[in-house]
Amino acid sequence: MTQTALRTTPLNAAHRVLGAKMVDFAGWDMPLHYGSQIEEHHRVRRDAGMFDVSHMLAVDVRGRDASAFLQRVLANDVARLGVAGKALYSCLLNDAGGVLDDLIAYRLGGDRFRLVVNAGTAAKDCAWLLAQRDRRAVAVTIEPRRDLAIIAVQGPRARDKTWDALPALRAATEPLAHFQAVEVDEMLVARTGYTGEDGFEILLRAGRAAGLWRALQERGVTPAGLGARDTLRLEAGMNLYGQDMDETVTPLESGLAWTVALGDGRDFVGRRALEAKPATRQLLGLALLDKGVMRNRQRVRCTAGPGEITSGGFSPTLNRSIALARLPGAAAPGEEVAVEVRENWLRAKVVKPPFVRHGKILVKF
Amino acid sequence: MMIPENLKYTRSHEWVKTEADGTVSVGVTFHAQEQLGDVVFIQNPEVGRQVKRGEECGVIESVKAAADIYAPLSGEVVAANQEVADKPERVNQDPYAAWMFRIKPDRPAELAALLDAAAYQKLAESEKH
Numbered sequence: 001m002t003q004t005a006l007r008t009t010p011l012n013a014a015h016r017v018l019g020a021k022m023v024d025f026a027g028w029d030m031p032l033h034y035g036s037q038i039e040e041h042h043r044v045r046r047d048a049g050m051f052d053v054s055h056m057l058a059v060d061v062r063g064r065d066a067s068a069f070l071q072r073v074l075a076n077d078v079a080r081l082g083v084a085g086k087a088l089y090s091c092l093l094n095d096a097g098g099v100l101d102d103l104i105a106y107r108l109g110g111d112r113f114r115l116v117v118n119a120g121t122a123a124k125d126c127a128w129l130l131a132q133r134d135r136r137a138v139a140v141t142i143e144p145r146r147d148l149a150i151i152a153v154q155g156p157r158a159r160d161k162t163w164d165a166l167p168a169l170r171a172a173t174e175p176l177a178h179f180q181a182v183e184v185d186e187m188l189v190a191r192t193g194y195t196g197e198d199g200f201e202i203l204l205r206a207g208r209a210a211g212l213w214r215a216l217q218e219r220g221v222t223p224a225g226l227g228a229r230d231t232l233r234l235e236a237g238m239n240l241y242g243q244d245m246d247e248t249v250t251p252l253e254s255g256l257a258w259t260v261a262l263g264d265g266r267d268f269v270g271r272r273a274l275e276a277k278p279a280t281r282q283l284l285g286l287a288l289l290d291k292g293v294m295r296n297r298q299r300v301r302c303t304a305g306p307g308e309i310t311s312g313g314f315s316p317t318l319n320r321s322i323a324l325a326r327l328p329g330a331a332a333p334g335e336e337v338a339v340e341v342r343e344n345w346l347r348a349k350v351v352k353p354p355f356v357r358h359g360k361i362l363v364k365f
Numbered sequence: 366m367m368i369p370e371n372l373k374y375t376r377s378h379e380w381v382k383t384e385a386d387g388t389v390s391v392g393v394t395f396h397a398q399e400q401l402g403d404v405v406f407i408q409n410p411e412v413g414r415q416v417k418r419g420e421e422c423g424v425i426e427s428v429k430a431a432a433d434i435y436a437p438l439s440g441e442v443v444a445a446n447q448e449v450a451d452k453p454e455r456v457n458q459d460p461y462a463a464w465m466f467r468i469k470p471d472r473p474a475e476l477a478a479l480l481d482a483a484a485y486q487k488l489a490e491s492e493k494h
Contacts, residue, residue: 021402036457037428038403227402227428293406293426314405314428321406342424342431 009054010149010206014213018223026120028055030226037227041316044195044232045359048155049224050216055119058145058203059126065138066111073132073269074105075251077261084109087179087192089259091251092117092125093270097277098247099254101125102239104192106181114188116150116203118241132269149209151202153221154232156359158199159191165215173200194229196236196357234322235315237285237353243296244283244310244324250274253326255283255353281326283310285353286339287365288321290346294339301338301345304330309339317356318363324353367395369461373437373476374485380461381437381479388443389476390464393425393434393456396489401427404456409445409466416442416468418475423465425456437479440470 006029015022020031031052033040043049061070070078076090086107092100101121106114117125126144133140153162163170172184173191178198181190188203204212217223230240237255239245245254252260252274260274286309288294294312301307307327315322323339331337333352338345349365356362368374373381378397382390398404406426416422416436423434444467449455455463470476480488 032429033402036403038405038454231428291406291408293431295431314426 007055009052010209011052011054011213014210015052015223020223020225023226025055025226026118028119030055031223033225033227034223037225037231038316040222040224040228041231043222044155044197044224044228045317045356046156047222048153048158048161048199048220049222049228050213051152051154051224051226051229052149052213053152053201054149054206054209056150057117057119057122057126058148058150059115059117059129060143060145061113061115061129061140062143063111063138063140065140066113069133069136069138069140070105070113071266071268072136073129075260075268075270076105077264077266078105078107078113079264080261081105081107083107085176085180085182087181087190091256091259092128093251093268094247095269095273097250097270097273099241099245099249099251100128100247102241102245102256104190106188106190108183108188114145114203120242147206148203149206151204151209151212151216152193152195152199153202153216154193154195154197154199156198158197158221161216161219161221162200162202164219165212165221194236194238195232196238196354197232198358231313231316234311234313234324235317235354235356237324237355239283239324240311249281249326250277250279252279253281253283255324280329281307282329282331283324284327284331284333285351285355285363286323286325286337286348287318287351287355287363288323288339288346288348289336289365292341292344292346293321294323294341294348299340300325300327300348301340302327302331302335302350304328307331307337315355318361322355323348367461368482368486368489370482372461373479373481375435375437375479376488377433377435378489379434379437381476382464383476384467387473388467388469389438390467391434391437392464393460394485394489395460396492397432398457398460401425401432402429403427404453407450407453407456407465409450410442412442412445414442416440434465436468438468438470438475439472440468443467443469
């Protein structure tokens, strides 16, 4: 074990009081679970759970040229964020069209934007954004916000329980549609998430995080760790950066063509590479027909050629193993493939993710 | 840490219990299930299979990882616990009741080579740090 001190979020003490099993996640001391990962998963699908995701970094992008700058560096088009309070999922690409990170961009109002990026890539992302800005000498301020904590409250009852805990939020946040956000009481409350359930992601000053966590817990919101977060997002068919995609693949090979705004002729970083290099692979889902558990990096055999599991695991909702896999372009949902699980070739069915949304199983096999 | 005195243990975190009929029951320890997290799949050896001490003879998979189960003794597999295979969470709920399979030992003397509770406790604690 390395002796390098892990970084801690403002909720570290709260996790320890709850008896969390802590793990090193991208250099951060984070809760894996508080007892049972599967129970936490079910609570989010059926009721409400909360996640400390303060290891993720908010980056404020402000200034006269902020909108033009983000139109240049993001593969999705922030012009789609017409009015304040809208959110957009996008990839950050390098010149070769490889994925540097995936993020959510919020339009806070006027020329103020906020990006929320992954913990493991935060330093790289900030350096990249600063270099892109300096190369173009545009009037943009880029400010990492390590002074903020992020709590995700997710599940069919997440919004109700958040309003129970913070009644003052209700008026401002009840009208929010999916992928909208509002600044209220010095918090940014967004109707977004990484679980396939309804809920909020709340960005607030670090010093207020423990108080909100406690208030939510008193209203019956179950603390959930990174383990449940991973199985929930896998069921929801959402990519995990570093696993389902990285700098060696393009968003077009990662099930994210819908996030690449090519139609408008906009010149963004990576565009030329994407247009020059059509995707030969695609990211699809697998449901295991035999008994066992698919794991990351296992080999897949399709009619059209070989593939590889990028995220494999056990789905508590389906009570069977599911995976995301990078497969040949000719593979199609409905096809039966073979997956090499511990030296045995097991049968799996190709499906189109998501596997689960809003508590309902969406795939047939 | 829960380590019953009346059981024997392996370095690979199986517990071994001698039954009244001379067969031995095999499961995984409290420490093992704690490290694995929620167990979601168990593959037991086939009844009738001859196993050698230290041979891979089963698989236990959790939400987090897969682990091999090794035969603690040489002998014939005389029973496999279908109830635990159907309800793998039993391993987390009560690891010392959730036996996975039973072996009729060829050489009961091999039992003496296994760890006792005190020796296993030392091993498990050394792995925690």
